[in-house]
Amino acid sequence: MVSQETLPKKGVIMVMLDTLMDKPFQQALEQEDLSVLPYFMDRGEYYPRVVAPYPTMSVNVESTLLTGHYPDQHRVPALAWFNQKENRLINYGTHVLEMRKLGLSTCLYDSFYRLNQEHLSSDVKTIHEELADQGLTSASINPLMHKGNVPTTITVPSLIRLFVSLEKNIEISAADKFVYGRLANLSPLKKYSRLWNKYGFNNKFSIQEFSHLVKNDTIPDFSFVYLPDHDKNVHKRGPMDTKGIKDMDKQLKPLMDAFPSWEEALKNYIWIIIGDNGQSGVQKDKNKALVDIRKLLQPLKITKLRKGVQNDDQVVVASNLRSCFIYTLKPDEVPVTEIAEKLQTDSRVEMAAWKSEGWIHVIKGECNETFTFKEGGSMKDEYKQTWEIDGDHSLLDLSITENVIEFGDYPDALKRLHSALHSHEGEFVVTSVKPGHEFISESTPKHPNGASHGGFHKNDSFIPMLVTGTDAAPDFLRIVDLKKWILNLIQSA
């Protein structure tokens, strides 16, 4: 009998299960009555710790995955950031209140159009673009990031257009098989795409749409299927929620059943089942759990969301749950070091970093030590990246033996921090809080007694990956290294 691995495959199917994490996944496999995930687990290679980019937010994770670059190259810094050129905060949707204050039309146009077509750098190519260049095909089923070479139209539902001034049809370039909720779909089915189903941005709609390709035998060379729902379960019920994993397992069943058999599905395709980012638990006591960035920055004048940047404003805050970008609008009056010193007064701040004269400076809450580093130099890390370092390296939990750097609580710490600080223009500090905590500012979501992400810590940064149908592994176990590996898998398929 020929082994599964040696048979030529028809393509790669990647299913991203939002917020899948190793520990609760292991627990669910033991305790819950699952069918699809254990089927893959028994037949595949399991990698429990793949490193997500920083800040650990979906738009950044997907951009990094699709382009094979960190945000210093792909230029999508996080869910919320300040666009210096346009002098305004960009927010692709952390909270509806926040979006309403910033202007719903602008926010929706940012996420429907600018995110993929303008903000994602045209200097890097997505997997969809690379494959199209080679005459190969791909599908993008419901992720936020989907840029490709094929001109297509998204249609804004009429009910949304009652509240915002958006054109009915927006022209974009995407993957050739493209699903974006109710705004762009493949099957004639309307189920799961109503207003109360978040217009199709849910697991069942993703499954229904991809199953349509399976049933019509039109699965392309690469498919990226995104299941968004589990994020909110973990935010609400905490990192060890297994009910959401059980739900996803159940939802995947009709997808598997759309194939002639589960055996055929695994025989004919390479499957990658992967998370996007982890989450850290947030303490129950709100006063301890939530770090109010406005209080820490007192008495600096912070830009109000509704008003936008005013002449006498001094700083802008772009909050990404457990991380935050803080920009100085007047570097002479308020240098970034002043912002950092204010953050240093709170023991819950696990890291604050900024750029100065070619170096990156790092400090930590209630600690007087500093650490600095820059690219190049004689030190080499686990990923063969080279660095020059100075100061107290315990701030980033580095272990150093001779000239070799190994990471502890902050995987790929140096490159991830370096890329976050070079992901967009402006003079700013990037900061994150310890597990158990979350930043809050004007109208941000709060998850006390639940969980949150966006942070620098390994809790937010490690995700599991389950692969069947190939023995080949990526060069390194980081999301940034998956594009090259996926393209190789498709080319040798």
Ligand SMILES: [Zn+2]
């Ligand atoms: Zn989330």
